[in-house]
Amino acid sequence: MEITTGILADLFVLFVAARLAGTLFARLKQPAVIGELLVGVLIGPHVLGWVGTPDPAMVEAFHGDAAAAQAAVSLVFDLFAELGVIILLFFVGLETRLSDLLGVGGRAIAVGALGIAAPFAAGYAFMVLRGTTTTEALFVATALVATSSGITARVLRDLGILHAREARIILGAAIVDDVLAMILLATVNQFGPRGRLDVLEIGLIAAQAVGFIVFVVLIGTRTLRQFSAHLERLPFTHAPLVVALAMMLGLATIAGAVGLAAIIGAFLAGMVMAQEAERFALEDAVVPIYEFLVPFFFVIIGTRVDPALFLDGRVMGGALAITVVAIIAKLAGAGLGGLGLGGRAAAIIGVGMVPRGEVGLIVASLGLSRGLIGAEYFSTVVVMSILTTLIVPPLLAWLGAPLVRQPGPTRGERMGAAGRLPQM
């Protein structure tokens, strides 16, 4: 048996489980994402252990080092989750015009900025009141700030309301949010251990991130417009799709390299291609890749959840408290940014920014590995990430339902050859 057979078996089980659970939840009129997340928890290494554990052949390939083999399997899972969410945000980008975002630019900045400030302030105050060190309070507060836009984007797309103003504000705010969260992390990361700040260094990091975004949006859009006439004439098969995929991988990599989330790069790549998407039927072409890879993101996120955490009373007390802080502060901050759009719109925007997903985990892992936060607060952040991620799909589906135009045709209907409407 080849060494990759075990991993291949994992991918097969993940794929089938995600599709079955998603379908079951859609049948029950629940968001499919919830089914995919929960089945991930079930088949993951913490419960049934059907996936995510290296088989003997893999351990042998790592010279019997089970921990290294486990880390390698986790790396493969991380990569497939990342690829899935990259394709997802790239696809969402393809459905988003730059003008859509610029039209709500002010709102998006307000939502993004307030959605960062409120959870940070609330988290810091909460921790200090519990009597932790300044460093620990800073790190946990930072872990509370960043929104993970994958879940929200998926729910909005499944509902077919990506073009609603609320959705555009959320997408714009997600970019602002990620930039600010990254700058905040860099700041805390310096200040925490050193107790002082190198303002120049922070400024450079911020300038790099903002410069990347502005460069891609301005220069990318312009270059593509000049280049697109040649795109069809490139001497290889399906040139527009190939160029789009290369841009997606490239900008995702660069975004990651300048400290942003890779999905921000993928989203920008999609948005830059959006102007040519219709001409080259790019959305149709990306759908099969979406169907193959995107479910991996949600089911793999599920596999990382250890339900035992929720049975540990010592962790859960603080975790629930901080989760409530995280939810209320984000709702208040982001919702405040949406003030004046009406109650439902502000609520959708607020709820849409609640999921913390993997971003909080990355901050917490960083703090834990450097000994800046204790294991208890690490678990706290893990629980907070899980809960903020799990509560959003049903809430958002419920809040967003009135925005779904019935029975108008959605983009999904025009999309696949033998497809059906995307189901929620």
Next chain:
Amino acid sequence: MEITTGILADLFVLFVAARLAGTLFARLKQPAVIGELLVGVLIGPHVLGWVGTPDPAMVEAFHGDAAAAQAAVSLVFDLFAELGVIILLFFVGLETRLSDLLGVGGRAIAVGALGIAAPFAAGYAFMVLRGTTTTEALFVATALVATSSGITARVLRDLGILHAREARIILGAAIVDDVLAMILLATVNQFGPRGRLDVLEIGLIAAQAVGFIVFVVLIGTRTLRQFSAHLERLPFTHAPLVVALAMMLGLATIAGAVGLAAIIGAFLAGMVMAQEAERFALEDAVVPIYEFLVPFFFVIIGTRVDPALFLDGRVMGGALAITVVAIIAKLAGAGLGGLGLGGRAAAIIGVGMVPRGEVGLIVASLGLSRGLIGAEYFSTVVVMSILTTLIVPPLLAWLGAPLVRQPGPTRGERMGAAGRLPQM
């Protein structure tokens, strides 16, 4: 920076390099595969080192264990190469009717069986004449037998002659070849170390493999026929594509688990779906996944090549000799199976079966890790695998050119939305 950014950067570089080199070679009227393989050698860890080496973040994630981090990166590369060739053979399966193969069944069995027997006998004789141990002779001879059908399938598809009789015979023979090679490996693997055979065990292994293939072909085809009316009505998006991908991953996994190559399972999955492919526009749907993942196979194979091997005179003497034995024996055996079809047809079939690719490497690695063959013969097999793989695309393109119907429309032309003809 997240830990997957380094791997993402590798995927980006691999993707772009493969597409650029493939395009360049197509422009020079050379097979694109050659460009993809060679650029892989160039950017791989043995030459420029642009890809395939873990970055510091990755090493840190493996607690500073650079060897484990390297093994993890190699695992990811293996997996992407495997996924690429699985998609390739699945796609080739979609273009192959069961009746196409059954119509050339006798020929395929003759080509497959003689194409195994001749290299094994020639390799064994060659090794014994060089005075090696029986075990070593058996292992090296076994490493010479198995054909890796990925390269040939790609060249035939790029030429647009997958439906020529020669191509169908090669595809059928590749299945026979893989079953026989697997049984041979199991036999040698027992006999080598133990000096005796458990015929019952070998029989069980053989029965399992043959049973899997017969079961998939007979039961799978029949079940799908009954099930296909429901396929469109499944309650999720793009149900036929999703079911096809699940079958592809599932049968590839099972093939791997019963000791066959995973690509045999993927090919069978494609062939079973072929009867419904037109109805559900499955080929169109798989093309974008093909464009995304298949190039990884060829460029990653390239990254594994260490050109320094070719500068080592001590290795190269024996390696060239055994490569010549491997080529001539396969040409003679497989060509003999094609006797009576005409010189060009027999030559195409013979050459099409020559590439050994990764199959020989797996056998050789097994022998090396158990101390049954020495490092010198391991390198010999590596060189043989590389050379047999590299010489085939230009030869096959040259031999196959007259079969390309000019200027009749190929399937490629009907395929993608914004696509161009596949180029060679």
